[in-house]
Amino acid sequence: MSKIVVLGAGISGHVAASHLRRKLSKEHEVVVVSPNSNYQWIPSNIWVGIGRMPSKKILFPLAPLYKKKGIDFKQAKAVSFHPEGDQEENKPYVIAEYVAGNNQGTQEKVTYDYLINATGPKLNFEATEGLIPGENGTYSVCTYTHAEHAWKGLNEQIELMKQGQKVKILIGTGHAKATCQGAAFEYILNVEQELRSHKVRDMADITWISNEYKLGDFGMDGMLMSYGSITMKSSEMVEMIFEDRNIKWILGAGVNKIENGLAHYENLDGDLKTEAYDFAMLIPSFSGHGFKAYNINNEDITDKLFKGFMIVDADYTPKPYEEWTVQDWPETYQNPTYKNIFAPGIAFAPPHTISKPRKSKNGTEIFPSPPRTGMPSGITAKLVADNIIDSVKKGKESLHHKGSMGNMGAACIASAGYGLLDGSGISITTFPIIPDYVKYSETHGRHLGKTFGSIGLAGHWLKLALHYAFIYKAKMKPFWWLIPE
Template sequence: MKRTVIALSSPRSNLLSVILVLLSMLENYRYRFAIAGGGSGGIAIAAKLAKKYGKGKVVIIEPSSTHYYQPLFTLVGGGLADLPECTNATDSLIPPGCTLLKDEVKEFQPKQNCLVTGDGHQVHYEYLVMATGIALNYDKVEGLTEALEYSDNVCTNYSPEYVRNTYYYMKNMTKGNALFTFPTPPIKCAGAPQKIMYLADAHWRNEGVRDNINIQYYTALGVLFGVKKFADALNQICDERNLTRNYQRNLVKIDHVKKIATFEDLSSENRKREDSPYDFIHVTPPMGPQEAVKDSELADSNGYVDVDKHTLQHVRYPNVFGIGDCTNTPNGKTVAAVAAQLRALYKNLKASVAGTPLKPKYDGYAACPLVTGNSKLILAEFDYDNQPLETFPFDQSEERYSMYLMKKYFLPPLYWKSLLKGTWLGPKEVRKGFQAVKRQVEKVA
């Protein structure tokens, strides 16, 4: 932000200088489209809007200088990739024709078609796209922040600040109890808490110490995975590899000095607490809406942006739309979901601008590439009804090396070079192509 410095020489000039400084802080901006958030969804939709409506019409409000491709964090934590592979400067990713306002949104004023930033700027808009993401709430687990900072066996793959520790602590583990946790949902990438368990299991087997390590998975859910077809396959893997599952157990406290994790039993009436000693623990932190969203008129009762789950249009403010983790759409919160949402969001925004009915519908598509070993992956794809929505013409509940290669080598460049440029709208057309070929083969047969 441009700062104004005025010399002070008298009481009158003092007052004038204060007024001028305040006015400069309250500088107003006006754009046709304001994008709150510069993550994957925000940058992708900004790229499409700028290309369609021209230069100077789109502003992205995002405070972070660094942009991360978070799906690769699992491989970083597992020692199969490094953090720089997930990292780019935010400035370098801003689409041509868009303006980046490096600031955070402090207040949304949808009745005035305005938002206010942390530096006091007012951004007025005709259309607003909410793409603020989801917050990591480490403080919701007593002792977790201190444990991540000061212990040598508490880790999480969900933060670039801590993700490298996971592999380092994993290498130092030779015996004892290894715990992996899943909090009460919603969380982003719901498969990640167990992916790192499979990678840790593979690492310890390769090191010849697996027989000395007791692996326990604690999940607040009542199932291992929400889609039965893939849950069945994952449960079979856990049985074969002696990975113990503890359901409806939510982590509430960590004592990193005594090395004890405390869980609530969500199945009991009084939510009784149980202590579990650990020598290694990977924690998935609780997550929730950003404060500015939760405190706004755009939020539902749980604090998420209140949109129609098919059109992604706000249910009360028709010039407001949402994409990604910040909305209350009941889909898996993944990058794949963002790509599929982008298709519907862009068409619906164009329809809204043109004054025509909103027709395209988002079906809840999400994908979770479940890494189950150093070179194995189950590609789970599903919709709002938790029904499989598979792209490839084979059983995707089976572990495959080809799918692992896709995650590690194909999906990252697809993200950087296509999704963020607004050109990757999910695998819907690919799926249609495979289905057409399959029908032709069956007809010939």
């Protein structure tokens, strides 16, 4: 009998737990430890943030589902890792602290045979002074509660515009090394369309602010893509959309301080500037959770497990940007020291950035961190689960399933406006996610036939279809596993 503990119940943790439970017999134990009581389909937060979708449509409670499916659920947060056990407990364990219910505040040693760390990122708002969701006129769409606040704030501005007041809207990244530009990109286009539908577009000045060097970088060094019958750079496509929608942009901006209505930032020229706003949605930087790890003698071994995020089978050797290769990226997401620990999704430490690192003239690093959200989170979680399932069934380590982001495709269906007949979406696929500049040397590291962009109403339908399909899958309804990650 094996006990597999999954930390986190987001896209990655939930996918791993679902597949483990489906493929392992009931004699094996699957335990999910998560501080969140609900599962949320994060990509649809954008629509919560413009008031087009109530948050109850993007979430459901985890406890009843897990009870029904035979998954043990502890609503608790991980506190520390003990991969060798200790003097009293010979099995490896994590200390989890309950965050709700009768046990709230109590800590428990949760032992395991295999551990999946799918804790995702910490939303590191503290890294930018004054960047607090719902305060200083800034908002976030990173969680459904943040998105609800964002809609409230935006709606207030819409009312002011209806009364004839001009408003400045600022959307983008709130830190010099933030990632997830895609979410901000979706939000700015949705906000722009909402203002048009409320007939107040001419009362708003909308500006994109980002740590990207070029538009359309998205933390993936941009893309060369097929667009209809032509080949286009992602920067050109985004520029076309922004110009068409009268959205201004500020690039190479490391936002470092927020005051009420003022975003202070440094640009790559080293200039310290300020942008005024009435409503801002700025994505914070992501960081690890600051977990500590201890060996059997209770000595600190955090550096064997964590490098901010969790250390996995990547090549972390420091080297110049020009020497980075796609082979540096992990394939099995297994910790090299403790082979029964895995970290799929955002929880693993990337070996390096994908976008070219840049510094301002003052030495401040201003460039996007690598994204690992959405599709790659699900795919890497499934392959980790499959390897554990094989290992449990064979009784020995099996790492047959591999999935480097350098040999994996992803689709980003970015909403560009909500509406069954007047909505719009920008569908972008990329293969591979990490550019392979050796294999695809002539096409900016990507396979042109599999990297394409498309704009139109179909994109909105597609995003809506994915919303319903993935909620269905997450609820583990009949044949849910037929829907790919």
